[in-house]
Amino acid sequence: MNEKTLRVLEFDKIIDKLLSRAATSLGKDMVRELKPEADNMKIRDMLKETDDGVTYILRKGSPPLGAIHDIRASLKRAELGATLGPGELLKVADLLRACRNLKGYAGDNIVKDDGNCVSSLISALEVNKRIEDKISIAIISEEEISDAASTALATIRRQIREKQNSIRDKLNDIVKNSRYQKFMQESIVTMRGDRYVIPVKQEYRNEIQGLVHDSSGSGATIFIEPLSVVEANNGIKQLMIKEQVEIERILQELTGEVAVIIEPLKANISMLATLDFIFAKAKLSADYRCVSPKINCEGNIIIKKGRHPLIDQKAVVPIDFWIGKEFKTLVVTGPNTGGKTVTLKTVGLFTLMAQAGLHIPANEGSEISVFKKVFADIGDEQSIEQSLSTFSSHMKNIVGILKEADDKSLALFDELGAGTDPTEGAALAISILDHLRSIGTVTVSTTHYSELKVYAITTEDVENACCEFNVETLRPTYNLLIGVPGKSNAFAISKRLGLSDEIIDMAKERLTTEEVKFEDMLISIEKNRSQAEKDKMQTEALKLEIEKLRNDLANQIKKTNDQKEKVMREAREEARKIYLQAKRDAEDILSEMRKLERERDTVQRNKAVEEMRLKLKKNVDNLDEALTESILPKHGYVKPPQNLKPGDSVVIVNLNQKGTIITPPDKDGQAVVQAGVMKINVHVTNLRLVDEQKAEIKKTGSGRIGVSKTKTISTEIDLRGMNLEEALEAVDKYLDDASIAGLKEVTLIHGKGTGVLRSGIQQYLKVNSHVASYRLGKYGEGEAGVTVVEVI
Numbered sequence: 001m002n003e004k005t006l007r008v009l010e011f012d013k014i015i016d017k018l019l020s021r022a023a024t025s026l027g028k029d030m031v032r033e034l035k036p037e038a039d040n041m042k043i044r045d046m047l048k049e050t051d052d053g054v055t056y057i058l059r060k061g062s063p064p065l066g067a068i069h070d071i072r073a074s075l076k077r078a079e080l081g082a083t084l085g086p087g088e089l090l091k092v093a094d095l096l097r098a099c100r101n102l103k104g105y106a107g108d109n110i111v112k113d114d115g116n117c118v119s120s121l122i123s124a125l126e127v128n129k130r131i132e133d134k135i136s137i138a139i140i141s142e143e144e145i146s147d148a149a150s151t152a153l154a155t156i157r158r159q160i161r162e163k164q165n166s167i168r169d170k171l172n173d174i175v176k177n178s179r180y181q182k183f184m185q186e187s188i189v190t191m192r193g194d195r196y197v198i199p200v201k202q203e204y205r206n207e208i209q210g211l212v213h214d215s216s217g218s219g220a221t222i223f224i225e226p227l228s229v230v231e232a233n234n235g236i237k238q239l240m241i242k243e244q245v246e247i248e249r250i251l252q253e254l255t256g257e258v259a260v261i262i263e264p265l266k267a268n269i270s271m272l273a274t275l276d277f278i279f280a281k282a283k284l285s286a287d288y289r290c291v292s293p294k295i296n297c298e299g300n301i302i303i304k305k306g307r308h309p310l311i312d313q314k315a316v317v318p319i320d321f322w323i324g325k326e327f328k329t330l331v332v333t334g335p336n337t338g339g340k341t342v343t344l345k346t347v348g349l350f351t352l353m354a355q356a357g358l359h360i361p362a363n364e365g366s367e368i369s370v371f372k373k374v375f376a377d378i379g380d381e382q383s384i385e386q387s388l389s390t391f392s393s394h395m396k397n398i399v400g401i402l403k404e405a406d407d408k409s410l411a412l413f414d415e416l417g418a419g420t421d422p423t424e425g426a427a428l429a430i431s432i433l434d435h436l437r438s439i440g441t442v443t444v445s446t447t448h449y450s451e452l453k454v455y456a457i458t459t460e461d462v463e464n465a466c467c468e469f470n471v472e473t474l475r476p477t478y479n480l481l482i483g484v485p486g487k488s489n490a491f492a493i494s495k496r497l498g499l500s501d502e503i504i505d506m507a508k509e510r511l512t513t514e515e516v517k518f519e520d521m522l523i524s525i526e527k528n529r530s531q532a533e534k535d536k537m538q539t540e541a542l543k544l545e546i547e548k549l550r551n552d553l554a555n556q557i558k559k560t561n562d563q564k565e566k567v568m569r570e571a572r573e574e575a576r577k578i579y580l581q582a583k584r585d586a587e588d589i590l591s592e593m594r595k596l597e598r599e600r601d602t603v604q605r606n607k608a609v610e611e612m613r614l615k616l617k618k619n620v621d622n623l624d625e626a627l628t629e630s631i632l633p634k635h636g637y638v639k640p641p642q643n644l645k646p647g648d649s650v651v652i653v654n655l656n657q658k659g660t661i662i663t664p665p666d667k668d669g670q671a672v673v674q675a676g677v678m679k680i681n682v683h684v685t686n687l688r689l690v691d692e693q694k695a696e697i698k699k700t701g702s703g704r705i706g707v708s709k710t711k712t713i714s715t716e717i718d719l720r721g722m723n724l725e726e727a728l729e730a731v732d733k734y735l736d737d738a739s740i741a742g743l744k745e746v747t748l749i750h751g752k753g754t755g756v757l758r759s760g761i762q763q764y765l766k767v768n769s770h771v772a773s774y775r776l777g778k779y780g781e782g783e784a785g786v787t788v789v790e791v792i
Contacts, residue, residue: 001036001352001374004397008376009348011036013310014284014358021283023065026269027276036355038372040297046357051292052116053282054359056106063279064101067094068272075262083248084255087142092258092265093135099125099268100132102275118278121271126264131257138250145247153246160239167196167229167236174198174208174226183207185221194240195233197223281358288313290359293350294367299407299442300324301347304363308346309353318362319343319480323444324369327463329437330482331456332446334467340446341378343467343480344412347444348376351410369442372408375401377416391419398432407440416445416452426451437461563678566725567655640684644671649690649769652682658690658732658769676728676767690769713737716747716786724760731761735770738791747777748787762787 006012018031037043056063069091074084084092106122138149147154171189174180175198181187183204190197192213199221200208210226225233258265284290288309305318321343323330332340350360354368377397398413405411417429426449433455436443445452456464465482641650648661652675659675659682669684717734719727731748738746750757765771770791777786 001038001355005348005374005376006036006352008378009345009352009374010310011349011352011356014349014353017309018280018284018358021287022276022280024068024272024276025070026068026273027065027280030273030277031280034356036352036374037357038355038370040295040370043355043357043370044295047292047295047354047359049117049278050281050285050357050359052118053278054285054292055116056118057279057282057286060105060107062283063105063275065098065272065276065279068098068276069094070269071095071265072269075258075265078255078259079262082255083252084258085142086139086145086251089135089251089254089258090139090142093132093139095265095268095272096128096132098272100127100129102272103127118275121275121278125268125271126261128261128264131261134257135254138254145250149250150246153243153250156239156243156246160236160243163232163236163239164196167232170229170232171196171198171226180208190223192223192225194237195225196229197225200224285359288359288361290361291364291366292359293354293362294365295354295370296367297370298324299328299369299371299410299440300367301351301369301442302365302367303347303350303360304366306346306350306360306362306366308342308349309361310349311342313361317479319346320482321347321480322482323347323463324442327461328440329433329443329456329459329462330445330465331433331452331462332444332465332467332480333448333453334446339467339480341414344376344378344414344444344446348374348410348412369410371410371442372406373404374410374412375405376412377401378412378414394419402432402435405436405439405441409441411436411441411443413443413445416447417449418447422449425449430455433462434459560678563676567678640665640669641687641689644684644687644689650687651690652680653686653688658736660767660769674767676764713741713743715743715745716749718749719757719761720749720751722757724757727757727761728764731764732768735768735789735791739770743791746789746791747781748789749782749785750787752785758784758787765789 015031015034018034019028022028022031037046071088071091074088074091077088078084102122102125106119138146140146145153147157168189175184175187175189183200185199185201188199190199195211195213197213198208199216200223202215202220202222205212205222205224208224208226210224211230212222212224214223215221285292288307301321301323303319303321306321307313307316307318317339319339332343334340350362350366351368351371351374353360355370360366360368377394398416401411413432416432417425417427419425420428429445429447429449429452433443433445433452437459447453453464456462463483465480466484468479468481644650644661644664646661646664649658650661650673651658652673655675657675659673659680661671662674662679663672665671665684670681671684671687673680673682673687713734717730719730722730727750734746734748748761750761752758762774765774765787772790772792774787774789777783777788781788
């Protein structure tokens with residue numbers, strides 16, 4: 001890939017972002033070597049690596065990649081027979097621990113052949129907890145070996161401590177002895193080298209027999225090792241030599257353990273580097289909300305809501321871009337700072353990122369073509385960091401592009417033909433674009449020249465595009481519109497900035513008739529495009545609204561059918577219960593009759609038989625009536641209420657179901673009643689006004705029932721564990737009882753769960769005639785797990 005192209009399109013800054021997300025020096029080395037590829041299969045493999053890394057991060061979070069060191073130099077030394085130092089061995093242990101942690105991160109059920117390359121790499125890592133633990137137990141830090149490294153080392157160090165304590169005790173006796181107090185500079189025991197000494201005043205150096213090891217800077221103090229501890233200090237020195245010999249033996253032993261697993265460790269290093277590299281790519285994808293682009297080799301580029309990754313993600317304006325199918329050359333026009341150069345860089349950088357196996361910050365459905373070569377001649381005046389280049393340097397670069405470009409190339413030009421006479425520059429630009437079109441190069445060019453707009457309109461396989469500019473605010477919108485040539489805004493902008501109409505009119509008169517017609521055509525195209533966009537948005541909104549209404553209607557029909565089926569099922573079950581009860585009663589009566597037949601008293605028997613016969617007849621009559629009446633009989637229950645009107649609360653007598661009048665009774669006495677979610681036709685004689693029912697309860701003394709209910713009914717009902725139908729049935733009966741008992745406020749306990757039970761109950765409370773209002777529980781009442789109902 002052309003190095004100048006990588007620099008101009010700022011691919012190096014993408015590499016910097018990857019480096020910041022790599023956790024190890026091994027992974028960073030792989031990032032630095034990353035370059036766009038031209039082989040289609042290799043690119044797909046690289047993209048799949050990134051896909052697999054993203055899958056792991058989304059499923060399991062960031063991987064544990066800490067404390068992974070490049071230990072290849074240490075392994076080489078171990079191969080040559082050198083003894084590794086404590087720090088080198090600790091790094092080996094860290095690497096083994098990192099491998100073990102990654103296996104734990106992937107999980108015990110990791111499948112090597114699940115198609116995910118991350119799973120394959122992690123499952124292939126070799127761990128050795130025995131060596132890892134042996135090193136960790138033996139070595140505390142790069143400078144310190146643990147006493148637990150060996151029994152001999154622990155014994156030697158214990159002996160050293162015992163001798164040191166003995167020496168300190170002897171020296172403390174000296175410095176604290178009143179006989180020697182005046183000789184001491186300070187009453188302390190200190191060390192010089194590996195020897196314990198005491199500080200003595202210079203003038204009393206002959207008063208204490210011993211070896212002089214040091215003196216203070218002023219010479220006023222000398223440090224003497226008394227003869228009484230010389231032998232003990234010598235013993236410590238010998239023990240320290242033994243300690244070093246034992247430490248060296250321990251390090252050699254640990255190095256030997258590492259030497260046995262050198263090949264697995266080398267393989268682990270390679271796999272850990274690859275894993276770190278993959279996860280760095282995955283983190284970049286997650287951080288910038290990227291997608292994996294579809295790859296093709298036909299020169300087709302489709303970018304949906306692409307966001308340049310080097311622009312602040314809060315400020316960047318997404319662009320929609322396509323090229324390659326209907327046209328292979330795109331001419332982009334628009335004002336300076338209008339986003340033309342950003343569009344060029346976005347297309348080029350996305351191509352480089354995809355061909356380097358990186359995801360792109362765009363929406364799903366984006367597609368990138370594989371190009372053998374990518375060229376970019378982008379004016380440095382548009383770069384944040386560089387200054388303006390000359391026409392000749394641009395042309396030199398373009399000449400090089402024309403020599404190398406072919407039908408597998410992508411060429412990007414910023415302000416093609418600029419920097420020279422406009423007439424000649426436009427002619428050169430058209431010739432360059434036409435040459436690239438003829439050899440099949442996919443080309444995107446920005447320009448200010450109207451001649452290139454005309455060229456794009458009149459030439460097959462070439463298309464116009466523009467970057468919008470808001471004349472009212474004098475600011476670009478940065479939106480890219482493909483298929484629309486950019487119009488000149490010079491007159492409009494000048495007028496907004498205060499240039500007089502007289503000067504503007506004079507300027508317009510200098511335009512040729514063709515130029516005026518061309519600008520008028522652009523204005524018409526833009527107006528039609530804006531109206532079409534507005535109509536499209538309105539159509540989409542109406543389509544969504546119709547779809548929502550259709551779904552709501554379908555749900556309502558389903559609920560009605562379900563409720564109807566429930567009522568029918570309950571009616572059939574009730575009829576069956578009546579039938580079975582009557583059958584049991586009949587069997588009891590017949591049994592009793594057979595018993596009476598055996599009695600001697602004929603009169604008593606006849607009387608009892610008559611009573612049983614009458615009871616049987618009554619039960620049979622009741623059974624016949626229950627089984628032959630319709631689910632919703634037309635008449636015959638109560639005195640019909642007068643002047644029913646919509647909104648009146650009634651009770652459907654035979655169903656003991658409350659409802660609300662929707663349509664008053666017609667000439668046949670049929671009224672439409674809303675009962676729950678169902679609308680039912682009910683005869684007026686099967687209805688009772690709620691107020692009349694309450695009055696009748698008072699007259700018949702059934703107020704005593706309310707007193708009884710008050711004593712027994714709870715102020716709350718637990719509905720958890722029920723399905724919605726069971727819960728609604730329980731709530732309906734409970735509210736009836738609560739109303740009769742005179743309760744003012746009750747609590748329905750439905751739990752939080754998925755919210756289905758809570759939502760269904762609250763929908764039902766909206767139509768229940770006993771409910772004045774309801775709310776969710778407050779803090780301390782159960783919050784969203786309960787609904788508190790005010791009962792009327």
